[in-house]
Amino acid sequence: MNFPILSIITFLPFVAAVIMLMMPADRKTEVRGVALATAAIDLLLAGWLYMQYLTGHMVGYQFIETYNWLPALGISLKFGVDGMSAPLVLLTGIVMFTGVLISWGDYDESKHLSAGIQDRPREFFAFLFLLAGGVFGVFVSLDLFMLFFFYEIAVFPMYLLIAIWGWVKTREYAAMKLTLYLFIGSVVALVGALVMYWTQYQNTGVLSFDMIQMESAGFSASFQYIWFLPVFLGFAVLGGIWPFHNWSPDGHVAAPTAVSRFHAGVLMKLG
Numbered sequence: 001m002n003f004p005i006l007s008i009i010t011f012l013p014f015v016a017a018v019i020m021l022m023m024p025a026d027r028k029t030e031v032r033g034v035a036l037a038t039a040a041i042d043l044l045l046a047g048w049l050y051m052q053y054l055t056g057h058m059v060g061y062q063f064i065e066t067y068n069w070l071p072a073l074g075i076s077l078k079f080g081v082d083g084m085s086a087p088l089v090l091l092t093g094i095v096m097f098t099g100v101l102i103s104w105g106d107y108d109e110s111k112h113l114s115a116g117i118q119d120r121p122r123e124f125f126a127f128l129f130l131l132a133g134g135v136f137g138v139f140v141s142l143d144l145f146m147l148f149f150f151y152e153i154a155v156f157p158m159y160l161l162i163a164i165w166g167w168v169k170t171r172e173y174a175a176m177k178l179t180l181y182l183f184i185g186s187v188v189a190l191v192g193a194l195v196m197y198w199t200q201y202q203n204t205g206v207l208s209f210d211m212i213q214m215e216s217a218g219f220s221a222s223f224q225y226i227w228f229l230p231v232f233l234g235f236a237v238l239g240g241i242w243p244f245h246n247w248s249p250d251g252h253v254a255a256p257t258a259v260s261r262f263h264a265g266v267l268m269k270l271g
Contacts, residue, residue: 002063005045005048006065020125031121042097042132043097046093047093049063050087061081061082062080063079064079065077065079066078073207074207075209076146079141081140089139092132092139095261095262095266096129099128099257099258102261103117103121103124117256117258119165120164123164124164128262130156131154131158131259135154135270137150139270143209144197144210144214145209148189151186151270152186154270155183158182158259159179162174162254162259166255171254173250174251174253174255175251177250184237188230189231191234192227192231196219200213200214203217203219204218235270239271
């Protein structure tokens with residue numbers, strides 16, 4: 001059996017988040033240590049994945065893992081990376097690791113500056129890792145249902161990270177605006193995805209969210225012309241494409257530094 005590197009990269013941040021939430025709130029140094037160690041491991045694995053990816057003409061998906069979850073509905077945990085998602089997984093690992101570093105530190109009395117997150121770092125790093133795990137999951141998912149599942153996981157912590165640890169003057173407004181924009185966009189895209197799922201079943205007789213299988217589902221040209229639009233518009237919101245970018249500046253201004261790095265570095269790449 002091949003080493004399940006994509007599963008480890010994706011689920012390690014979730015495991016670390018649970019561990020940190022179970023630790024005493026006053027053990028801030030230990031919490032930061034767990035966060036740094038987890039981020040370092042994920043970065044090393046992502047770097048190894050990137051270096052081991054075989055490049056060439058039409059090499060397709062690699063490191064594929066498949067775990068049946070709800071076979072009656074055609075839902076499975078199917079992971080894999082191609083020439084686009086492999087570097088994005090590495091980028092997420094870099095942003096995750098540097099995000100932990102930039103959120104580290106103690107209050108400097110002489111300069112009256114706070115380096116890092118001082119207020120509830122346990123919860124901050126836990127939510128930051130939920131965000132990271134969701135981003136990893138989107139980049140490696142080859143199952144359309146799980147792609148949207150991880151997509152929503154990535155959006156949810158953003159609200160809390162900005163609303164609790166963001167810039168006081170605009171954090172509540174920015175967090176709500178960002179969440180509403182991204183939620184509405186995901187619902188629009190989900191409608192198109194469900195239509196693809198049902199049409200694939202009608203064409204092949206097989207219920208499946210497998211995106212590789214959908215490539216051979218025989219969607220008609222008219223179907224593609226019609227349903228491309230809602231899928232595109234839904235993801236265009238998260239991608240910050242004009243004129244659906246209005247949420248992005250407010251989110252950047254209000255977000256803590258590490259969250260803003262996720263926002264610009266990888267979150268918009270999901271779209």
